Amino acid sequence: MNREELCRAALKAMRTAYAPYSDYYVGAALECADGTVYTGCNIENASYTPTICAERVAIFKAVSDGKRDFKRIAVCGGKEGVVADIFPPCGVCRQVMSEFCTSAFEILMIRSEDPLQFETVTLVDLLPFRFTPEHLEQI
Template identity: 50%
Template sequence: MTNFDQNALFRAACAAREHAYAPYSGFRVGAALLCADGRIFTGCNVENAAYPLCTCAERTALCAAVAQGARQFAAIAIAGGRDEDCAQPCMPCGGCRQNLAEFCGPDFPVILSDGIHTLGQLLPGVFRLRQD
């Protein structure tokens, strides 16, 4: 699947953001991961008083998709911030970039409020244990 409605995917990320649990930082993030078969999995960040135990929205969506058997992905949209709208660009953290790179190539689209970026642009030095 190469054609998709990037605005609809971004709106799904904004909607997922509403479920975020962010009582410590106030920084709520939502993600919508589009599978190659058209399914969309959403996720939100879940904070914890022990900060290393926090879970990012992108990884929540990715883990939900993988748990349902998905392994091929077409795009992800990410919306986050402290304000009420989804206008602030919210880049995925390094860990989420690496997690996405486990399943997605450098041309994988990452949709933010400021446009589309590729995973290769966001993670130029991807770590790989094996060559595909």
């Protein structure tokens, strides 16, 4: 799947967001090294803290299917599903990406849907000096 197709998958996933409290819909599409794609949307909760981001839904779906090697993720979001600007992954999602992804892992942040525009950055761009499983091996 090319980058544009992955972005389109994230935009489609955004439509399934469950966001009755914020009205911010977020979508993600994660491409595994083997080409498999997992999508996710944000899922909110009335008690707020169980809310989970689209990126982690996609990553956890993949991990629960035994996937561990990821190539890139496309992310989009906006009020009521209207993409008006990039919607960068939150800090928690960046840390979850650090658990499974290399520094070169790509994050495609969608800026607009029509025409499709997105920014491509790497995980190390978003989370320099990241804490990884290798740090625990040094103890």
